[in-house]
Amino acid sequence: MSGYPKTPQVHVRVAEHRKFNVEPRGEFRVEKSGNVTRYTPLAADARFLAKNVPIGIEFHWSQNAVFSLPGVVEVAEFGDGAKNLDNFVDVETYLACVVSSEMNPAAPLEFLKAHAVISRSWLMGKINGAHPSASDEKIHTSDTVIDWVDTDDHHGFDVCADDHCQRYQGDARVNEAARKAVEETRGIILADNAGNVADARFSKCCGGRSERFSTCWQPLDFDYLTPVDDPFCDLSKLSEAERRKVMDTILVSYDRATQDFHDWEAEVEASDIEKRLTERYGFRTGTILGLEPGNRGDSGRLRTLRIVAENGVFTVGKELAIRRLLSDSCLYSSWFDIARRGSRFHLSGHGWGHGVGLCQIGAAVMALQGYDHHHILSFYYPNTQLLKIYE
Ligand SMILES: [Zn+2]
Numbered sequence: 142m143s144g145y146p147k148t149p150q151v152h153v154r155v156a157e158h159r160k161f162n163v164e165p166r167g168e169f170r171v172e173k174s175g176n177v178t179r180y181t182p183l184a185a186d187a188r189f190l191a192k193n194v195p196i197g198i199e200f201h202w203s204q205n206a207v208f209s210l211p212g213v214v215e216v217a218e219f220g221d222g223a224k225n226l227d228n229f230v231d232v233e234t235y236l237a238c239v240v241s242s243e244m245n246p247a248a249p250l251e252f253l254k255a256h257a258v259i260s261r262s263w264l265m266g267k268i269n270g271a272h273p274s275a276s277d278e279k280i281h282t283s284d285t286v287i288d289w290v291d292t293d294d295h296h297g298f299d300v301c302a303d304d305h306c307q308r309y310q311g312d313a314r315v316n317e318a319a320r321k322a323v324e325e326t327r328g329i330i331l332a333d334n335a336g337n338v339a340d341a342r343f344s345k346c347c348g349g350r351s352e353r354f355s356t357c358w359q360p361l362d363f364d365y366l367t368p369v370d371d372p373f374c375d376l377s378k379l380s381e382a383e384r385r386k387v388m389d390t391i392l393v394s395y396d397r398a399t400q401d402f403h404d405w406e407a408e409v410e411a412s413d414i415e416k417r418l419t420e421r422y423g424f425r426t427g428t429i430l431g432l433e434p435g436n437r438g439d440s441g442r443l444r445t446l447r448i449v450a451e452n453g454v455f456t457v458g459k460e461l462a463i464r465r466l467l468s469d470s471c472l473y474s475s476w477f478d479i480a481r482r483g484s485r486f487h488l489s490g491h492g493w494g495h496g497v498g499l500c501q502i503g504a505a506v507m508a509l510q511g512y513d514h515h516h517i518l519s520f521y522y523p524n525t526q527l528l529k530i531y532e
């Protein structure tokens with residue numbers, strides 16, 4: 142990778158065609174051009190507040206949040222009262238915000254440093270277009286959907302502010318530890334053995350074994366996104382006091398409402414599955430008779446799910462499409478066993494999220510047990526090295 146003369150900049154689309162309130166606090170230069178107003182801060186403590194901004198869209202933690210944005214902000218207003226909100230900020234400032242938005246900044250420093258490195262790697266790979274998607278293997282026929290969400294489907298900006306990219310909610314929660322984690326890893330990314338920036342994926346809890354890239358996205362695999370057995374993220378192995386410490390210091394407040402994510406149970410109504418298949422994919426299934434695992438990835442996550450119905454057998458994949466099919470608020474993961482119970486299906490599952498790359502819960506437990514960020518990163522991403530790409 143070539144070096145950068147100075148800290149790179151990132152263009153974040155914080156909200157797109159949404160209704161929210163804005164409140165610039167402090168001194169700004171305000172310039173209007175057509176329907177766009179640009180706010181350039183003139184003092185170090187000037188912050189642009191955006192209130193009632195929707196986050197966690199289509200996930201079980203969806204809600205409205207207040208953003209406190211550093212850097213330059215542009216607001217584009219549309220006739221219907223909805224607005225776009227764009228934020229232009231340097232990468233290091235952005236990262237301190239991401240680290241504090243993804244996780245609780247009270248988490249151990251070595252964990253926050255590991256997170257800063259992978260969040261930087263993911264972002265720099267994206268800004269440089271290092272990991273293009275190939276969507277030509279997606280399938281949509283009258284009985285089969287194989288689909289996934291590409292990360293390069295944004296045009297005109299680098300990243301969104303929601304879980305689709307990385308959670309970025311401004312700097313209201315940035316504390317000394319988050320700032321330090323970013324400063325002490327400044328310019329450092331995770332690279333493969335050839336020196337290419339790694340596509341450093343991460344998710345909340347792998348459930349005991351991490352997953353291969355191709356189970357969730359395009360049919361590609363990387364030797365650093367290879368399944369590893371994770372003995373760290375099962376909090377039931379810890380004492381009640383240790384478990385409480387992990388939950389209280391690692392997760393952001395609204396994630397703490399989610400308990401039992403390593404092993405979980407869920408019930409799904411057959412008629413809800415039928416309804417979603419019709420609404421989303423136009424499938425005419427008739428009554429759903431059974432759910433069967435199709436292909437599984439290395440962790441046990443389903444790559445495809447077979448739906449046996451009155452009008453035939455239907456197939457849905459990949460990982461996220463399955464989670465969304467089985468729950469309006471997105472099932473914790475696609476790693477589960479299925480048992481029929483009358484008109485419902487009972488699912489016994491493991492993990493929270495796609496499970497590829499770093500497991501946030503496991504990594505945080507490693508840090509609490511004294512492992513440093515080098516150890517944590519080489520555990521979850523074998524065959525990688527750390528590279529400094531700008532001073
Ligand atoms: Zn995005």
Ligand SMILES: [Zn+2]
Nearest residue numbers: 347371374500
């Ligand atoms: Zn794990």
